[in-house]
Amino acid sequence: MTETAGPERVRSAEQIGLSAREAAAPPPPDAGRPAASQPSRDDGASWARKVDRLEVDHRDGVRGTNVAGRRLTGPVQGFGKMWQKTYRMNVGTAITPEAAIAMWREHFPEFWPKGNRFAGALTGINPGDVALLDLSIGGGVKLSTGVFVLYADAESFTLMTPQGHMFAGWITFSAECEGDDTLVQAQVLMRANDPLYEIAMTLGGHRKEDKFWAATLTALGQRLGVPAPQVDARNTCVDSKRQWRHSRNVWHNSMVRSVLQMLAAPVTSLSRRRHGASGQA
């Protein structure tokens, strides 16, 4: 490649190539027309409005701690290795991708494995919602955290995690056609949020997460009428480097805080009762 004084077009878009999906598809009737002149889809209502810190409402059935006032964290802000984990399931020909996603959005908490609680809005999954979570982490301890609905449309929706969550990143749930079949997918793009979580993920956390999402997709498949749901899991390490500059994320660690909150619960409860009694006196 030769150096020039000004801009040099080195490769046209056609030379760069199409995606595998584009290449496999028949040419659209307007093929050849510049992309900029084609009608575009509107994503304005699908994205959440910008928030700096999360605000939460009380939700029944969950503790609801470790979320209010927290910032959102993407893979850029996480500590550990970066992973892309993909869980896919073929739900056959009887249901469209849109119908699968509509069902998933509306009944999302019902597909979670037993022992875990997802307390979202009554209207289902909508951009900008904050859901509160109680996750079973063993030993009778519930990890109290939350998620933010970053994006939602008819074909996909994405949840993003706050500071203190096990991982910094997002989970995208989507459905698409492959031939005559519909495939549903959950894809996690994540880094463990801090060194403690990185250790926990290495010592069985990844395996536990794999089981969690396989169980979720299986439950969805059963609801969609799939006789024997089969979940295919694929994990890829996108970046093996750890981001040590984010090791101080451990200050927000919701697992540590949840344990401390559980231990302190009797004292906190007693203190509240005393304050209530003295307030009434």
Place this chain on the structure above:
Amino acid sequence: MGVPTITMDVRRFGQTTAVVDIKGEVTAACEPVLMSAYEAAGGSATSRLVLNFAGLEYMNSGGIGMIVTLLVRANRQRQQLAAYGLSDHYREIFELTRLDEAITIYENEESALDGAVR
């Protein structure tokens, strides 16, 4: 769901800077196109890659994930990633997802290239 439409042209400014003009819909499905553009733009001498989003028509969360993957690849090669041409809507999405903390956003190509020179 329609077939995603995307084109990416690569322009070089000297040996160290390349601009990728993104036109169309940025979704997870266009990853091979973006990565091919990156290969074309990201030779070993390239230290700065500028993404021009002026032609961006649509982006979903899969598209944001793809940009994160690109960021990882650029960081691995010790290349800086910058962007310009984002509408207010897409700039807000970069801020919401906190991608703006890793990808410097400029108002226009001139300032993005000035940033390269600094």
